[in-house]
């Protein structure tokens with residue numbers, strides 16, 4: 001399996017504080033990679049570097065085989081890198097369908113070019129319909145976002161991201177604050193994502209990460225302790241010592 005993203009020797013300081021030190025790992029085509037670590041381990045800082053909001057002090061990134069360190073966040077998005085934030089980004093006054101449709105139309109390029117606009121609009125609408133239907137939301141799409149539960153809004157956040165048909169989807173704590181059933185539904189959507197999309201998932205809930213991810217990278221104090229399959233990570237002595245001691249009992 002080839003790598004869609006390669007992070008090589010990335011380091012980042014904030015003043016004298018080392019937030020990341022020599023971080024190296026890759027994200028492979030179509031996989032879901034979990035990114036875990038205690039509070040302050042550097043997970044969000046790493047997302048900020050991958051998406052271009054922060055520049056590393058050392059090291060670099062390759063995306064689709066190309067160095068992207070010089071690319072702005074906007075250029076990275078236009079190449080299929082999509083990120084969700086810990087806070088919901090929907091428009092509360094618009095309906096579920098309208099929120100997702102904005103993303104689907106942007107992806108389809110509707111409104112940017114005249115030629116074939118009608119066909120692209122039709123394809124975008126079909127995509128919205130399919131995403132809502134496959135989501136298990138039990139909503140028609142005509143409801144205003146503000147009338148949905150918090151958990152349902154987070155699921156729509158994910159559908160908006162998927163409507164952009166990302167090549168690399170970066171999910172920052174998408175299940176935080178969700179009831180168990182909603183978290184499982186959201187992860188089911190992630191698991192059944194388009195096989196061409198690679199996902200990096202930050203989550204604090206160990207059961208969620210071990211259940212949903214093909215591989216897991218463990219950060220601790222800004223360093224990668226281990227990166228491998230759930231079985232490899234679960235068996236790693238340094239991970240157990242630093243972070244997953246509780247796993248020994250599970």
Ligand SMILES: Nc1ncnc2c1ncn2[C@@H]1O[C@H](COP(=O)(O)OP(=O)(O)OP(=O)(O)O)[C@@H](O)[C@H]1O
Pocket residue numbers: 014017019037038039040041042043044045046
């Ligand atoms: N802009 C900044 N200036 C100074 N320190 C920062 C800045 N951004 C992050 N840090 C520090 O870097 C460390 C890593 O933060 P980061 O948010 O990346 O961790 P995290 O693993 O995402 O934590 P959490 O799980 O709590 O979200 C923390 O100690 C944080 O206080």
